[in-house]
Amino acid sequence: xxxxSRLVLKKSVARIxxxxxxxxxxxxxxxxxxxxxxIGCIIGAGIFVLTGTAAANHAGPAIVLSFxxxxxxxxxxxxxxxxxxxxxxxxxxxxxxxxxTLGEIFAWVMGWLLILxxxxxxxxxxxxxSGYIVSFLRDFGVFIAPEYIAAYDTAVFIPESARAFYExxxxxxxxxxxxxxxxxxxxxxxxxxxxxxxIAMVTTLLTIGVSExxxxxxxxxxxxxxxxxxxxxxxxxxxxTANWSPFIPESEGPGxxxxxxxxxxxxxxFFAYIGFESISTAAAEAxxxxxxxxxxxxxxxxxxxxxxIMVSFVLTGxxxxxxxxxxxxxxxxxxxxxxxxxxxxxxVGAITGLSSVMLVLVYGQTRIFYTMSRDGLLPQxxxxxxxxxxxxxxxxxxxxIIVAFAAGMTPISVLxxxxxxxxxxxxxxxxxxxxxxxxKEPNLExxxxxxxxxxxxxxxxxCCGYLIxxxxxxxxxKLKWFFLAGLVVYxxxxxxxxxxxxxxxxRSGDEEFVEExxxxxxx
Numbered sequence: 001x002x003x004x005s006r007l008v009l010k011k012s013v014a015r016i017x018x019x020x021x022x023x024x025x026x027x028x029x030x031x032x033x034x035x036x037x038x039i040g041c042i043i044g045a046g047i048f049v050l051t052g053t054a055a056a057n058h059a060g061p062a063i064v065l066s067f068x069x070x071x072x073x074x075x076x077x078x079x080x081x082x083x084x085x086x087x088x089x090x091x092x093x094x095x096x097x098x099x100x101t102l103g104e105i106f107a108w109v110m111g112w113l114l115i116l117x118x119x120x121x122x123x124x125x126x127x128x129x130s131g132y133i134v135s136f137l138r139d140f141g142v143f144i145a146p147e148y149i150a151a152y153d154t155a156v157f158i159p160e161s162a163r164a165f166y167e168x169x170x171x172x173x174x175x176x177x178x179x180x181x182x183x184x185x186x187x188x189x190x191x192x193x194x195x196x197x198x199i200a201m202v203t204t205l206l207t208i209g210v211s212e213x214x215x216x217x218x219x220x221x222x223x224x225x226x227x228x229x230x231x232x233x234x235x236x237x238x239x240x241t242a243n244w245s246p247f248i249p250e251s252e253g254p255g256x257x258x259x260x261x262x263x264x265x266x267x268x269x270f271f272a273y274i275g276f277e278s279i280s281t282a283a284a285e286a287x288x289x290x291x292x293x294x295x296x297x298x299x300x301x302x303x304x305x306x307x308x309i310m311v312s313f314v315l316t317g318x319x320x321x322x323x324x325x326x327x328x329x330x331x332x333x334x335x336x337x338x339x340x341x342x343x344x345x346x347x348v349g350a351i352t353g354l355s356s357v358m359l360v361l362v363y364g365q366t367r368i369f370y371t372m373s374r375d376g377l378l379p380q381x382x383x384x385x386x387x388x389x390x391x392x393x394x395x396x397x398x399x400x401i402i403v404a405f406a407a408g409m410t411p412i413s414v415l416x417x418x419x420x421x422x423x424x425x426x427x428x429x430x431x432x433x434x435x436x437x438x439x440k441e442p443n444l445e446x447x448x449x450x451x452x453x454x455x456x457x458x459x460x461x462x463c464c465g466y467l468i469x470x471x472x473x474x475x476x477x478k479l480k481w482f483f484l485a486g487l488v489v490y491x492x493x494x495x496x497x498x499x500x501x502x503x504x505x506x507r508s509g510d511e512e513f514v515e516e517x518x519x520x521x522x523x
Contacts, residue, residue: 052329
């Protein structure tokens with residue numbers, strides 16, 4: 001077998017289905033848990049942060065159209081995810097689908113890209129969660145040293161409304177709004193402690209058990225959806241239609257208002273939709289994955305798209321879009337209404353909302369590593385299941401430590417685009433996988449079928465490809481080292497230890513591999 005043939009080895013559908021049926025993970029999630037899981041991950045940083053900045057800088061009131069376009073692109077991909085999840089009900093998501101259709105090297109690249117979608121995204125959300133927590137505690141007079149609320153070696157900025165609080169604790173500010181210590185020096189961050197603590201909390205919960213995590217997530221989702229519905233229900237009475245004129249502001253350059261601005265905003269707020277595919281990572285723990293996975297994926301997309309559109313209408317209606325270029329646009333809108341008490345509720349909703357996003361993202365990353373480990377592409381420790389909790393506990397703790405460290409040390413800069421790139425790549429691969437299996441195995445039983453195939457998967461590929469093309473060139477340049485690192489890890493470990501490769505290409509001197517408890521072990 002040539003090296004090229006070895007790199008594109010594929011796992012059969014029957015084998016993947018068998019692995020899913022014999023998984024050691026406990027099946028505790030029903031369709032409503034899966035729906036809640038998806039909503040819990042989708043509604044987070046996007047609706048609480050990005051809506052305002054995208055409206056102020058790119059689309060104006062037409063941000064509503066940007067959400068429709070991004071939701072449409074997600075709908076095509078979501079239907080493809082639903083079909084693949086019903087055919088291959090395992091934890092690996094797009095990684096597993098690529099292994100079945102494109103081959104091992106593509107599966108590895110997909111798994112590596114999913115680190116951007118899950119691991120990096122959870123760090124990003126944790127930093128946003130930290131900001132809301134610090135603000136919330138400040139309302140109660142709790143002081144946290146500014147060195148421990150920002151990433152390493154970054155200047156600490158404090159909102160003007162909170163500066164009196166820090167001045168009372170011995171700090172001052174320069175003209176740029178940077179906080180200064182008693183000696184008059186700019187305070188630089190050491191470690192974002194609240195962000196790391198947030199990740200540690202969800203990691204502990206996930207280690208204890210998925211069922212317990214799902215119950216907590218259900219409560220959190222109920223709280224934040226209630227807050228969002230309250231914002232819509234109250235805010236609609238304070239809408240001034242003059243704020244919607246002009247609905248599509250006149251273009252001021254590439255990506256800044258006009259039709260081009262709507263499209264650019266769609267690529268930015270795509271971050272707001274990531275998470276629905278995290279449902280597919282829970283397939284091995286779903287009670288009836290063939291029926292429940294499509295329900296959860298499509299249901300979460302529909303519910304969240306409707307909420308996003310309604311929030312966008314109210315947000316740009318109660319205050320002019322030029323006022324929304326802030327980290328807390330919904331709080332700004334509530335302040336414009338003049339309901340101070342409701343601003344506090346919005347802040348609580350944002351904190352709970354981001355908490356559930358962190359939980360689902362960390363969960364998704366651990367399940368992808370679990371599946372890659374079972375395939376031999378990562379060390380076997382990643383698929384070791386706790387005898388009592390029935391969770392991949394070593395895997396979960398490892399991911400939690402890495403993500404917490406990244407959240408504590410990394411500033412938010414281009415993270416949104418990086419996460420969106422990983423997500424869009426996954427969506428493209430899944431759409432291609434549907435086309436491949438429809439061609440290669442037309443008679444395969446499909447509990448859920450993508451309507452209007454092959455048109456729908458092709459539209460998914462085109463939409464995702466277009467949104468990728470809207471991203472700045474610098475993003476791809478920065479990713480070259482990430483890709484290189486992934487290829488090195490695969491060459492050093494994955495290529496040699498691949499379970500499928502060793503079965504089809506046994507080498508002299510290899511250990512004898514046997515099946516025990518459905519995991520790969522040395523005799």
